[in-house]
Amino acid sequence: MEFDAVLIAPRRAESIARGYWQDRTINDDLDACVRRSPDKIALTALQVESGTTTRFTYREMASMADRIAVGLARLGVGRNDVVSMQLPNSWQFTLTYLACSRLGAVVNPLMPILRERELGFMLEHGASKVLIVPRVFRGFDFEQMAKGLQARMPKLEHVVIVGGEGIDSFEALLSEPAWECEPDAREILTRNRPGPDDITQLLYTSGTTGEPKGVMHTANTLMSNIRPYADAMRLGPGDVVLMASPMAHQTGFMYGMMMPVMLGAGAVLQDIWQPKPAIALIRSERVSFTMASTVFLTDLADALSDSAQSVPTLRAFLCAGAPIPGPLVEKARAALGAKIVSAWGMTEMGAVTLTRLDDDDERAFTTDGAPLPGVEVRIVDAYDAPLPTGSVGRLFVRACSGFGGYLHRAHQNATDAQGWFDTGDLAYVDARGYIRISGRSKDVIIRGGENIPVVEIEALLYRHPSIAAAALVAYPDARLGERACAVVVTKPGEHVDLPAIAGFLKSHKVAMQYIPERLVVRDSLPTTPAGKVQKFKLRELLREDA
Structure with missing residues (x-):
């Protein structure tokens, strides 16, 4: 395979000079x-259904x-x-x-x-x-x-x-x-x-173009993010990291698999998320740190609140993938006894921002954290002009951990000559330098930390024999953050229901998590004068009907 990681070479000299890239591999x-x-336990893996543990x-x-x-x-x-x-x-x-x-x-x-x-x-x-x-x-x-x-x-x-x-x-x-x-x-x-600049990971991410994009990473890009992340969380050889979030995402891959080896720490893996086995693992393996999306934190806090058990060794739970509700932070702090840390990141560069262990708890649910060392952020308007503190605009990131590019799709790299990457998100920076993601300029739904490829699902819905027009939009969910709703207009004399749509998408071998969980049938979809569907109006409609 020939890899076209065109974003690596232009920033190598500066990344080496500033100490971000240390030219090491795993x-x-x-x-x-x-x-x-040599005899330290490096890896403990639990298969939940069989109860088998391998070390x-x-x-x-x-x-x-x-x-x-x-x-x-x-x-x-x-x-x-x-x-x-x-x-x-x-x-x-x-x-x-x-x-x-x-x-x-x-x-x-x-x-x-x-x-x-x-x-x-x-x-x-x-x-x-x-x-x-x-x-x-x-x-x-x-x-x-x-x-x-x-x-x-x-x-x-x-x-x-x-x-x-x-x-x-x-x-x-x-x-x-x-x-x-x-x-x-x-x-x-x-x-x-x-070598440290050779491609070591190819990880696909759901984008807005209708097809997944292959994100290319090297040892230098991945490891330059993991080191400051571990430092911010004060992790070292004496720690044990639980990873129940999928290792096929950057969360699990970088911080559940690579980071423990880089630290000489212990890793504990759980293959199916269930809070009770997680509690047992935290207690038996003396887990001190974990990272996962909001739904994992919700489940763990509920399970601990309903039981008489505690997890005294757990020092921090880093939560990313969706905003953390304030009441959940309070409940989780009481149930886990651990610091709740908020973070935001992307497949293209790993964690971008974190709240810190010394921050007050409020920052975990009012911000998405401050940039890690080696990361810069800027907020710009529609004409790329910088916006002042507190103003919402397009979020650009420049990071030592930035990816090498999209495989065979260099024209989609969304990175300018100065290395600034257009995240597709809307955000603002507060007076303390902490960012808050406030919306998306890209069209994506995040269900329990998993991106749903909106364009692809909509294209399939348009192929349904009873559907004349369709839009896939997010609606809020207390546990998963968001779920997907199909808003459709049927052809004259036709009828469609949610089971029919689910069956149609299953017949096209679509992942279950991508199938809409709600259906709204309308006479028409709101559009701009140019004919573009106004999804913000559909989202408002769903919130009103909730």
């Missing part, structure tokens, strides 16, 4: 952990990473080849990433909620050579889906099944043979070690 940190603390010391983790790396090389994986993983939070996820880093391969995490429609585009666009999936997860047959996709994708050479029963299983191909002991293992593991 290999350097993993090797350092093995030297310093690795740093020595065992490095050895398994080498084993899987050689196994991948036996499948023909080498430098710049893309390995896609549609896995829940699991030790196989972490170890496959570390293995790819040994080979100079590029890891492409895919959310388990995705189905054929989204996956087909991502795997084809990213020219994936290997796809790793669970045999079955949460009752869904991933093996069948993956092999069906492979049949029409000549570049997808291998489908590897975690928990499979044949010769294509993860166990038979990668994790059970002692590949690391083979005579050529050392040469395989050293010949293609990636």
Whole structure:
């Protein structure tokens, strides 16, 4: 695969000079952990449904990473080849990433909620050579889906099944043979070690153009964000990080998987979000830090409030993905006994702003935090002129952790010659330098921290035989932040209901989380004189009807 990460080279010299890029990779940190603390528990992974817990010391983790790396090389994986993983939070996820880093391969995490429609585009666009999936997860047959996709994708050479029963299983191909002991293992593991500016991660994000965009990151871009983040949260080798948020998002990938290795800390993974198992893990593993979206915090606070249990080791819960209601901060502080931290970020650059541990609690629900070191923000008007403090405008960010560009879509990089990235969000900066996201100039719905590809779903709705016009808009939800509502106009004499729309979208292999959960049928949609649908009026309508 040829990667067109055109945004890396122009800022390398300054990023090195200012100490933001330290020219290290995750290999350097993993090797350092093995030297310093070989027998320290590095990774604990819980499978909620089976109750199985798997543990690795740093020595065992490095050895398994080498084993899987050689196994991948036996499948023909080498430098710049893309390995896609549609896995829940699991030790196989972490170890496959570390293995790819040994080979100079590029890891492409895919959310388990995705189905054929989204996956087909991502795997084809990213020219994936290997796809790793669970045999079955949460009752869904991933093996069948993956092999069906492979049949029409000549570049997808291998489908590897975690928990499979044949010769294509993860166990038979990668994790059970002692590949690391083979005579050529050392040469395989050293010949293609990636550099800090090589692409190491390809992560797709739902945009507004109707197709996902492949975000390219290097070790330098990712790690330059994780270091100041960890410093702000006062995290170090003695900490244990719980990650129940999906590692196929930057939240889980950067702060649940990479950060513990960089710190020499412990990581605890939970594959299915349920608050009671999370409480048990926090207590048994002495978890001190976690990060997730608002819905996780709500569930955890409710579960602790309803029980007699406590989580005394938990010092901080960093919450991102949606605004945190003030009453939830108060309830969570009382139930968890931990500091609630608010943050805002993007797949393209990781965390951009955080509130600080010493901030008063109010800032967690009235702001989205202040920029991390190495990050600059500015608010501009429609003509790119700077706006004064307190004025709402378009949010631009320039960060040392900024991505390398969108794969094969450089014209969509939204980054100017000075390195300023147009986030597509509206915000203001207060007198203390804290930002508040106040709206979106882009058309996206965020459901429980998961972006819904509005343009794609609307395009499908227009193909429904009974629908003449359609718009997908957000409506507020106390638990998930937002849910999606389809507002439609039917063709003369036609009728449509929500089950019919859901069934239609399912027939097109759309992820369940992308399917509207509410339907409004109208005689017409409000539009501008140019014919553009006025979605703000539809959102107002939904709020009035709530």
